[in-house]
Amino acid sequence: MSQAQHDAHDGHGDHGSPFIQHHFDDGQHQFDTGKLGIWFFLVQEILFFSALFVAYILYRNHHPEIFAYAHHYLDVKWGAINTAVLIVSSLTAAWSVRAAQLNQQKLLVGLLAATIACAFGFLGIKYVEYTHKIHEGILFGNRFDPCVSSGGEALPNKKNHCHGVKSSVVWDAKTKAAAKGCLEGDFDQDPAMARIQASCEVAEVTFQGTGAKRVEQSRRSIVACDTTPLEGKTGWAARRPRAASSASPCWELINNPWVCPKGPAAMVYYGDHAARGHQIEIEVANCKAAPKPTEPTDVFGDVVRPGGPGQATYVRHEPVSKHELALEVSNGPPPPHTNMFFSIYFAMTGLHGLHVLMGIFVYIWLLIRATKGQFGPAYFGPVDYAALYWHLVDLIWIFLFPLLYLIH
Amino acid sequence: MASDHDKHDDHGHGLAHVASSKTLLGTWITLMFLTVITVTATRIDLGPSYNLALAMAIAVVKATLVLLFFMHLRYDKLFHSVLVAGGILAAALFVGFALMDSSQYQQTIIWDPSHPPLPPFGPIPVP
Numbered sequence: 390m391s392q393a394q395h396d397a398h399d400g401h402g403d404h405g406s407p408f409i410q411h412h413f414d415d416g417q418h419q420f421d422t423g424k425l426g427i428w429f430f431l432v433q434e435i436l437f438f439s440a441l442f443v444a445y446i447l448y449r450n451h452h453p454e455i456f457a458y459a460h461h462y463l464d465v466k467w468g469a470i471n472t473a474v475l476i477v478s479s480l481t482a483a484w485s486v487r488a489a490q491l492n493q494q495k496l497l498v499g500l501l502a503a504t505i506a507c508a509f510g511f512l513g514i515k516y517v518e519y520t521h522k523i524h525e526g527i528l529f530g531n532r533f534d535p536c537v538s539s540g541g542e543a544l545p546n547k548k549n550h551c552h553g554v555k556s557s558v559v560w561d562a563k564t565k566a567a568a569k570g571c572l573e574g575d576f577d578q579d580p581a582m583a584r585i586q587a588s589c590e591v592a593e594v595t596f597q598g599t600g601a602k603r604v605e606q607s608r609r610s611i612v613a614c615d616t617t618p619l620e621g622k623t624g625w626a627a628r629r630p631r632a633a634s635s636a637s638p639c640w641e642l643i644n645n646p647w648v649c650p651k652g653p654a655a656m657v658y659y660g661d662h663a664a665r666g667h668q669i670e671i672e673v674a675n676c677k678a679a680p681k682p683t684e685p686t687d688v689f690g691d692v693v694r695p696g697g698p699g700q701a702t703y704v705r706h707e708p709v710s711k712h713e714l715a716l717e718v719s720n721g722p723p724p725p726h727t728n729m730f731f732s733i734y735f736a737m738t739g740l741h742g743l744h745v746l747m748g749i750f751v752y753i754w755l756l757i758r759a760t761k762g763q764f765g766p767a768y769f770g771p772v773d774y775a776a777l778y779w780h781l782v783d784l785i786w787i788f789l790f791p792l793l794y795l796i797h
Numbered sequence: 798m799a800s801d802h803d804k805h806d807d808h809g810h811g812l813a814h815v816a817s818s819k820t821l822l823g824t825w826i827t828l829m830f831l832t833v834i835t836v837t838a839t840r841i842d843l844g845p846s847y848n849l850a851l852a853m854a855i856a857v858v859k860a861t862l863v864l865l866f867f868m869h870l871r872y873d874k875l876f877h878s879v880l881v882a883g884g885i886l887a888a889a890l891f892v893g894f895a896l897m898d899s900s901q902y903q904q905t906i907i908w909d910p911s912h913p914p915l916p917p918f919g920p921i922p923v924p
Contacts, residue, residue: 420812780868
């Protein structure tokens, strides 16, 4: 391949390039051989990625609700920009082949550099996306511990929640997160367990709230409870589940900590008032985990009853489609196993990103060779093969983008 | 497209066909346009399966354009197209066979004994 080698065996006549190796008949033979090789490689790449598409199709078929919910975590804007960046880089890559074929050396160098710049741009945007997900705990497997729901509402997670008996929770409306403290119970990834957190004795409630006109600030002990059941989506709330007894106020934290509605950040019922405010501190003590629901339900609220050995029977409450239910929950807690979406997401985009990274190395190598003027009409195989590889990377992304970002 | 490539760069004695600038730019503009279309189409509610079908149809068109023009398959040896078609066929067979029995899978894998697995999809047994 080296110049010296070629000089030593200069028996091939006027092929015009020192890079024609002597075991090929001529430049055309070498080019066609290389091209066949790269096509075989690309075909096995298709098969390589198709294994990940199997995982995708299987999981999406079985758990459409997860995909309908989880794609809201992804920003279509970044995905669309990255698609455009890759298509631009595909153009520069395709054009670089043309430039080499027409011996436009300066244009070739410029286009190869532009392709590298686009590849870095793509990875830069992926970096922004990945960093955000790492920061928010939107990760794969048991690392999935999001700070917010896909609709952007705050969720308790391991960063703002600690195990064991807690003393107080401060809910901050501005940051939409538990500012300090923790609640009893392991919410982990299962919203079904979060419906009823724990029964606790509430020692004291402090709240700062905004009334219609004045800012109210008070601190008082709870002596009585409102027994009115709260509606499901009132943010942090506490109510007394049993008959009021001022002697020993035992409250049950109910609310769905997974859903913090817009408006009041928190609501606490005490006495015959409902306190709502931007910061409410609930001090609780002697918490016990609430009993689990007796009837196991699935994520759609359907009751699952054992139907015999190894079988179960569904009791459908409402004739609603999974899609409707998925939409319904998109602002609520993640459905169980939402982490699977991100396992698939990171596997697919990660493998694709790795290909982009490899492409950068290849293109840097091409750029160095191009600045030495090594490519021309008689020898441009590497430029062509790299461009083919690069187009395949683009092609994979053409499918990944709608499948991951554009779920309706 | 064929006539335009004849009168342009490819005079039949390069190592390979030279894509005309018109072809490259035209392909690029079409790809960008289809990207805008596919993003816009997400906002229209056609029902989940039709939205998916539309997005996939657009992706297939885009992929075909990339294969035919950016990857030169339209002007290249037929054998390379046969290879690609064979690869796609093999991938389809692989995906198809892998998913063939997927309706028999458990919906969830047991990872918490207190949450028993749900039964597989399929006809719901009548109690």
